[in-house]
Amino acid sequence: MTVIERREIALVDLLDRLLAGGVVITGDITLRVADVDLVRVDLNALISSVNERVPAPWGELT
Amino acid sequence: MTGLRYVYAICRPFRSALQAQLTGVAGEPPKQLTHHGLVAVVSTVPEGIFAEEPLRAHLEDLDWLTETARAHQGVIDALTAVTTPLPLRLATVFRDDSGVRTMIEAREAHFRAALDRLEGRVEWGVKVYVETGSPDTDAEVGIEPAPARQPVSGRDYLRQRRSRVRAHEDLWQRVERFASRLHGTLSSYAEDSRLHAPQNSALSGAAGRNVLNAAYLVPRADSEEFVELVDREKDDAPGMRVELTGPWATYSFTGDFTADFTGDFTGEKP
Numbered sequence: 001m002t003v004i005e006r007r008e009i010a011l012v013d014l015l016d017r018l019l020a021g022g023v024v025i026t027g028d029i030t031l032r033v034a035d036v037d038l039v040r041v042d043l044n045a046l047i048s049s050v051n052e053r054v055p056a057p058w059g060e061l062t
Numbered sequence: 063m064t065g066l067r068y069v070y071a072i073c074r075p076f077r078s079a080l081q082a083q084l085t086g087v088a089g090e091p092p093k094q095l096t097h098h099g100l101v102a103v104v105s106t107v108p109e110g111i112f113a114e115e116p117l118r119a120h121l122e123d124l125d126w127l128t129e130t131a132r133a134h135q136g137v138i139d140a141l142t143a144v145t146t147p148l149p150l151r152l153a154t155v156f157r158d159d160s161g162v163r164t165m166i167e168a169r170e171a172h173f174r175a176a177l178d179r180l181e182g183r184v185e186w187g188v189k190v191y192v193e194t195g196s197p198d199t200d201a202e203v204g205i206e207p208a209p210a211r212q213p214v215s216g217r218d219y220l221r222q223r224r225s226r227v228r229a230h231e232d233l234w235q236r237v238e239r240f241a242s243r244l245h246g247t248l249s250s251y252a253e254d255s256r257l258h259a260p261q262n263s264a265l266s267g268a269a270g271r272n273v274l275n276a277a278y279l280v281p282r283a284d285s286e287e288f289v290e291l292v293d294r295e296k297d298d299a300p301g302m303r304v305e306l307t308g309p310w311a312t313y314s315f316t317g318d319f320t321a322d323f324t325g326d327f328t329g330e331k332p
Contacts, residue, residue: 009132009135009307010266010267010268010307011128011131012261012262012265012266013187013307014131014132014135015127015131016187016258016259016261016275016277016314017149017185017277017310017313017314018131018134018135018151018152018313019151019152020258020314021149021151021256021277021313021314021315021316021317022149022150022151022152022154022313022316023072023148023149023150023151023154023172023173023176023316023317024150024151024317025069025150025151025154025165025169
Protein backbone atom coordinates (compact mmCIF):
# COMPACT_ATOMS: atom_id res chain seq x y z
CA MET A 1 0.00 0.00 0.00
CA THR A 2 1.06 3.56 -0.58
CA VAL A 3 0.21 6.83 1.08
CA ILE A 4 -0.03 9.64 -1.43
CA GLU A 5 -0.05 13.25 -0.42
CA ARG A 6 -1.54 15.29 -3.19
CA ARG A 7 -0.24 18.79 -3.72
CA GLU A 8 -2.89 19.90 -6.13
CA ILE A 9 -6.40 19.94 -4.78
CA ALA A 10 -8.75 17.65 -6.68
CA LEU A 11 -12.07 19.16 -7.65
CA VAL A 12 -14.04 16.32 -6.05
CA ASP A 13 -12.30 16.84 -2.72
CA LEU A 14 -13.04 20.53 -2.92
CA LEU A 15 -16.69 19.98 -3.80
CA ASP A 16 -17.08 17.42 -0.99
CA ARG A 17 -16.35 20.34 1.27
CA LEU A 18 -17.83 23.33 -0.55
CA LEU A 19 -21.12 21.65 -1.46
CA ALA A 20 -21.61 19.39 1.54
CA GLY A 21 -19.69 21.35 4.19
CA GLY A 22 -19.48 24.94 5.29
CA VAL A 23 -22.10 26.86 7.21
CA VAL A 24 -25.42 26.82 5.39
CA ILE A 25 -27.28 30.08 5.54
CA THR A 26 -30.70 30.36 4.03
CA GLY A 27 -32.61 33.55 3.53
CA ASP A 28 -31.99 36.68 1.57
CA ILE A 29 -31.25 35.50 -1.96
CA THR A 30 -29.05 32.55 -1.12
CA LEU A 31 -30.25 29.37 -2.67
CA ARG A 32 -29.52 25.96 -1.33
CA VAL A 33 -27.07 24.29 -3.62
CA ALA A 34 -28.75 20.96 -2.94
CA ASP A 35 -32.06 22.30 -4.26
CA VAL A 36 -30.69 23.14 -7.67
CA ASP A 37 -32.17 20.98 -10.38
CA LEU A 38 -29.17 19.39 -11.90
CA VAL A 39 -29.61 18.56 -15.49
CA ARG A 40 -26.14 17.55 -16.52
CA VAL A 41 -25.53 13.93 -15.80
CA ASP A 42 -21.96 14.32 -14.63
CA LEU A 43 -22.74 17.14 -12.27
CA ASN A 44 -25.87 15.43 -11.05
CA ALA A 45 -23.85 12.38 -10.11
CA LEU A 46 -21.29 14.56 -8.46
CA ILE A 47 -23.76 16.51 -6.36
CA SER A 48 -25.62 13.40 -5.30
CA SER A 49 -22.34 11.75 -4.47
CA VAL A 50 -21.50 14.54 -2.05
CA ASN A 51 -24.99 14.97 -0.64
CA GLU A 52 -26.15 11.45 -0.01
CA ARG A 53 -24.74 9.55 2.85
CA VAL A 54 -23.92 6.40 1.09
CA PRO A 55 -23.51 3.65 3.66
CA ALA A 56 -20.00 2.32 3.86
CA PRO A 57 -19.66 -1.27 2.69
CA TRP A 58 -18.68 -2.39 6.17
CA GLY A 59 -21.66 -0.75 7.88
CA GLU A 60 -21.97 2.23 10.16
CA LEU A 61 -18.72 3.43 11.64
CA THR A 62 -19.68 6.69 13.22
CA MET B 63 -21.90 50.12 -8.29
CA THR B 64 -24.60 47.50 -8.43
CA GLY B 65 -23.64 44.07 -7.31
CA LEU B 66 -24.40 41.41 -4.79
CA ARG B 67 -22.33 40.38 -1.78
CA TYR B 68 -20.72 36.98 -1.86
CA VAL B 69 -19.73 35.82 1.64
CA TYR B 70 -16.79 33.42 2.01
CA ALA B 71 -16.37 33.09 5.72
CA ILE B 72 -16.99 34.57 9.14
CA CYS B 73 -13.91 35.30 11.26
CA ARG B 74 -12.82 36.97 14.43
CA PRO B 75 -11.10 40.29 13.68
CA PHE B 76 -7.55 39.63 12.51
CA ARG B 77 -4.55 41.91 12.30
CA SER B 78 -2.58 40.62 9.37
CA ALA B 79 -3.52 41.92 5.96
CA LEU B 80 -4.62 39.57 3.22
CA GLN B 81 -2.37 39.29 0.19
CA ALA B 82 -2.76 42.40 -1.94
CA GLN B 83 -3.27 40.47 -5.17
CA LEU B 84 -5.89 38.14 -3.75
CA THR B 85 -9.02 37.95 -5.88
CA GLY B 86 -12.18 36.07 -5.14
CA VAL B 87 -14.98 34.77 -7.31
CA ALA B 88 -15.71 37.01 -10.30
CA GLY B 89 -12.18 38.42 -9.97
CA GLU B 90 -12.99 40.98 -7.27
CA PRO B 91 -10.74 41.40 -4.23
CA PRO B 92 -12.34 40.25 -0.96
CA LYS B 93 -12.89 42.84 1.74
CA GLN B 94 -13.80 42.73 5.40
CA LEU B 95 -17.17 43.77 6.69
CA THR B 96 -17.05 44.07 10.47
CA HIS B 97 -20.27 43.94 12.45
CA HIS B 98 -20.90 43.13 16.13
CA GLY B 99 -17.24 42.24 16.52
CA LEU B 100 -17.34 39.60 13.78
CA VAL B 101 -15.81 39.89 10.32
CA ALA B 102 -17.61 38.72 7.21
CA VAL B 103 -15.20 38.31 4.32
CA VAL B 104 -17.12 39.40 1.24
CA SER B 105 -16.66 40.43 -2.34
CA THR B 106 -18.90 42.04 -4.89
CA VAL B 107 -20.33 39.75 -7.55
CA PRO B 108 -22.42 40.65 -10.59
CA GLU B 109 -26.15 40.30 -10.21
CA GLY B 110 -26.39 38.93 -13.73
CA ILE B 111 -24.60 35.78 -12.59
CA PHE B 112 -25.22 35.47 -8.86
CA ALA B 113 -28.89 36.34 -8.53
CA GLU B 114 -30.96 33.24 -7.80
CA GLU B 115 -32.06 32.33 -11.31
CA PRO B 116 -28.76 32.81 -13.16
CA LEU B 117 -26.89 31.20 -10.26
CA ARG B 118 -29.10 28.14 -10.50
CA ALA B 119 -28.19 27.84 -14.16
CA HIS B 120 -24.48 28.52 -13.60
CA LEU B 121 -24.19 25.89 -10.88
CA GLU B 122 -24.99 23.30 -13.53
CA ASP B 123 -22.03 24.38 -15.60
CA LEU B 124 -19.12 22.27 -14.42
CA ASP B 125 -16.46 24.65 -15.79
CA TRP B 126 -18.03 27.61 -14.04
CA LEU B 127 -18.46 25.59 -10.85
CA THR B 128 -14.80 24.56 -10.96
CA GLU B 129 -13.59 28.12 -11.40
CA THR B 130 -15.89 29.43 -8.68
CA ALA B 131 -14.99 26.65 -6.23
CA ARG B 132 -11.27 27.27 -6.76
CA ALA B 133 -11.68 31.02 -6.28
CA HIS B 134 -13.70 30.43 -3.11
CA GLN B 135 -11.04 28.05 -1.83
CA GLY B 136 -8.32 30.59 -2.70
CA VAL B 137 -9.88 33.14 -0.37
CA ILE B 138 -10.44 30.58 2.41
CA ASP B 139 -6.82 29.48 2.03
CA ALA B 140 -5.56 33.04 2.35
CA LEU B 141 -7.72 33.50 5.46
CA THR B 142 -6.42 30.26 6.94
CA ALA B 143 -2.92 31.74 6.81
CA VAL B 144 -3.91 34.61 9.12
CA THR B 145 -6.82 33.31 11.23
CA THR B 146 -9.21 30.37 11.69
CA PRO B 147 -12.09 31.16 9.34
CA LEU B 148 -15.56 29.66 9.64
CA PRO B 149 -16.18 28.82 5.98
CA LEU B 150 -19.65 29.24 4.50
CA ARG B 151 -21.07 27.00 1.84
CA LEU B 152 -20.29 27.82 -1.78
CA ALA B 153 -22.42 30.57 -3.31
CA THR B 154 -23.76 32.24 -0.17
CA VAL B 155 -24.94 35.55 -1.63
CA PHE B 156 -26.70 38.60 -0.17
CA ARG B 157 -28.22 41.65 -1.80
CA ASP B 158 -26.04 44.16 -0.03
CA ASP B 159 -23.94 44.87 3.06
CA SER B 160 -27.06 45.40 5.09
CA GLY B 161 -28.23 41.87 4.27
CA VAL B 162 -24.90 40.53 5.48
CA ARG B 163 -25.17 42.52 8.73
CA THR B 164 -28.67 41.21 9.34
CA MET B 165 -27.42 37.66 8.82
CA ILE B 166 -24.56 38.21 11.29
CA GLU B 167 -26.96 39.53 13.91
CA ALA B 168 -29.31 36.60 13.45
CA ARG B 169 -26.53 34.03 13.83
CA GLU B 170 -24.12 35.80 16.13
CA ALA B 171 -24.33 33.21 18.91
CA HIS B 172 -23.84 30.31 16.49
CA PHE B 173 -20.88 31.96 14.85
CA ARG B 174 -19.18 32.68 18.15
CA ALA B 175 -19.70 29.14 19.40
CA ALA B 176 -18.39 27.69 16.13
CA LEU B 177 -15.38 30.00 16.02
CA ASP B 178 -14.52 29.11 19.63
CA ARG B 179 -14.84 25.43 18.89
CA LEU B 180 -12.78 25.51 15.69
CA GLU B 181 -10.11 27.98 16.75
CA GLY B 182 -6.67 26.66 15.85
CA ARG B 183 -8.08 23.49 14.23
CA VAL B 184 -7.66 22.19 10.70
CA GLU B 185 -9.27 19.42 8.75
CA TRP B 186 -7.43 16.47 7.16
CA GLY B 187 -8.97 14.29 4.51
CA VAL B 188 -8.17 10.58 4.35
CA LYS B 189 -9.37 8.32 1.56
CA VAL B 190 -8.90 4.59 1.10
CA TYR B 191 -9.06 3.05 -2.36
CA VAL B 192 -9.18 -0.58 -3.41
CA GLU B 193 -7.31 -1.20 -6.59
CA THR B 194 -9.19 -4.14 -8.06
CA GLY B 195 -9.40 -5.23 -11.63
CA SER B 196 -5.87 -4.84 -12.91
CA PRO B 197 -4.00 -8.11 -13.49
CA ASP B 198 -1.12 -6.89 -11.33
CA THR B 199 -3.32 -6.11 -8.38
CA ASP B 200 -5.32 -9.28 -8.74
CA ALA B 201 -2.14 -11.33 -8.71
CA GLU B 202 -0.88 -9.40 -5.71
CA VAL B 203 -4.00 -10.11 -3.67
CA GLY B 204 -4.13 -13.74 -4.75
CA ILE B 205 -6.82 -13.64 -7.39
CA GLU B 206 -5.90 -16.14 -10.07
CA PRO B 207 -6.17 -14.87 -13.61
CA ALA B 208 -8.84 -16.44 -15.74
CA PRO B 209 -7.30 -19.53 -17.33
CA ALA B 210 -5.97 -19.06 -20.83
CA ARG B 211 -7.47 -22.34 -21.97
CA GLN B 212 -10.94 -23.67 -21.45
CA PRO B 213 -11.42 -25.64 -18.24
CA VAL B 214 -11.20 -29.34 -19.04
CA SER B 215 -14.32 -30.23 -17.11
CA GLY B 216 -17.34 -28.69 -15.42
CA ARG B 217 -15.74 -29.53 -12.10
CA ASP B 218 -12.57 -27.66 -13.13
CA TYR B 219 -14.59 -24.68 -14.15
CA LEU B 220 -16.46 -24.56 -10.85
CA ARG B 221 -13.28 -24.96 -8.83
CA GLN B 222 -11.59 -22.07 -10.66
CA ARG B 223 -14.66 -19.93 -10.31
CA ARG B 224 -15.01 -20.64 -6.59
CA SER B 225 -11.38 -19.77 -6.03
CA ARG B 226 -11.78 -16.42 -7.77
CA VAL B 227 -14.93 -15.60 -5.84
CA ARG B 228 -13.25 -16.55 -2.57
CA ALA B 229 -10.22 -14.36 -3.33
CA HIS B 230 -12.53 -11.40 -3.99
CA GLU B 231 -14.40 -12.04 -0.75
CA ASP B 232 -11.12 -12.21 1.13
CA LEU B 233 -10.03 -8.93 -0.40
CA TRP B 234 -13.25 -7.18 0.61
CA GLN B 235 -13.02 -8.56 4.12
CA ARG B 236 -9.49 -7.27 4.40
CA VAL B 237 -10.59 -3.90 2.99
CA GLU B 238 -13.38 -3.74 5.53
CA ARG B 239 -11.10 -4.59 8.41
CA PHE B 240 -8.42 -2.19 7.27
CA ALA B 241 -10.74 0.77 6.66
CA SER B 242 -12.62 0.22 9.92
CA ARG B 243 -9.42 0.01 11.91
CA LEU B 244 -7.90 3.04 10.19
CA HIS B 245 -11.03 5.12 10.73
CA GLY B 246 -11.21 3.97 14.35
CA THR B 247 -7.59 4.87 15.03
CA LEU B 248 -7.78 8.26 13.31
CA SER B 249 -11.14 9.10 14.93
CA SER B 250 -9.82 8.45 18.39
CA TYR B 251 -6.84 10.68 17.73
CA ALA B 252 -8.87 13.46 16.10
CA GLU B 253 -11.28 15.69 17.99
CA ASP B 254 -14.06 14.90 15.55
CA SER B 255 -14.62 13.05 12.29
CA ARG B 256 -17.03 13.01 9.38
CA LEU B 257 -17.66 10.45 6.70
CA HIS B 258 -18.21 11.88 3.24
CA ALA B 259 -19.82 9.71 0.60
CA PRO B 260 -17.25 7.63 -1.29
CA GLN B 261 -16.22 9.41 -4.47
CA ASN B 262 -17.31 8.29 -7.90
CA SER B 263 -14.17 7.27 -9.77
CA ALA B 264 -15.61 8.55 -13.06
CA LEU B 265 -15.62 12.03 -11.53
CA SER B 266 -12.46 11.89 -9.45
CA GLY B 267 -10.45 10.19 -12.17
CA ALA B 268 -8.74 8.26 -9.37
CA ALA B 269 -7.74 4.67 -9.93
CA GLY B 270 -9.60 2.04 -7.96
CA ARG B 271 -12.74 2.18 -5.90
CA ASN B 272 -13.02 4.71 -3.08
CA VAL B 273 -14.26 2.94 0.05
CA LEU B 274 -13.46 5.44 2.78
CA ASN B 275 -13.72 9.22 2.36
CA ALA B 276 -13.35 10.75 5.78
CA ALA B 277 -12.47 14.11 7.31
CA TYR B 278 -10.78 14.55 10.68
CA LEU B 279 -10.69 17.64 12.88
CA VAL B 280 -7.23 18.09 14.36
CA PRO B 281 -5.57 20.94 16.26
CA ARG B 282 -3.12 22.62 13.90
CA ALA B 283 -0.37 22.00 16.42
CA ASP B 284 -1.01 18.24 16.29
CA SER B 285 -1.11 18.04 12.51
CA GLU B 286 2.37 16.69 12.08
CA GLU B 287 1.62 13.90 14.52
CA PHE B 288 -1.65 13.13 12.73
CA VAL B 289 0.11 12.86 9.39
CA GLU B 290 2.69 10.55 10.96
CA LEU B 291 -0.12 8.45 12.40
CA VAL B 292 -1.68 8.04 8.95
CA ASP B 293 1.72 7.11 7.65
CA ARG B 294 2.27 4.51 10.36
CA GLU B 295 -1.11 2.91 9.75
CA LYS B 296 -0.12 1.91 6.26
CA ASP B 297 0.73 -1.66 7.04
CA ASP B 298 1.17 -4.37 4.51
CA ALA B 299 -2.20 -4.16 2.79
CA PRO B 300 -1.79 -5.09 -0.85
CA GLY B 301 -4.38 -3.80 -3.27
CA MET B 302 -5.22 -0.75 -1.13
CA ARG B 303 -4.12 2.85 -1.30
CA VAL B 304 -4.45 5.64 1.24
CA GLU B 305 -4.61 9.28 0.19
CA LEU B 306 -4.18 12.18 2.55
CA THR B 307 -5.38 15.72 1.72
CA GLY B 308 -5.03 18.89 3.72
CA PRO B 309 -4.72 20.78 5.83
CA TRP B 310 -8.13 22.19 4.94
CA ALA B 311 -10.15 24.92 6.61
CA THR B 312 -12.72 23.17 8.80
CA TYR B 313 -15.39 22.87 6.09
CA SER B 314 -16.70 19.51 7.27
CA PHE B 315 -17.08 20.57 10.90
CA THR B 316 -19.15 23.74 10.74
CA GLY B 317 -22.44 21.91 10.89
CA ASP B 318 -22.79 21.08 14.56
CA PHE B 319 -23.51 24.65 15.37
CA THR B 320 -26.17 25.56 12.86
CA ALA B 321 -29.70 24.33 13.22
CA ASP B 322 -30.41 24.08 9.51
CA PHE B 323 -27.37 22.03 8.66
CA THR B 324 -28.41 18.70 10.13
CA GLY B 325 -30.94 18.07 7.37
CA ASP B 326 -28.25 18.12 4.76
CA PHE B 327 -26.44 14.98 5.77
CA THR B 328 -29.62 13.00 6.18
CA GLY B 329 -31.11 14.27 2.96
CA GLU B 330 -34.15 15.76 4.70
CA LYS B 331 -35.27 19.23 3.81
CA PRO B 332 -35.52 21.41 6.88
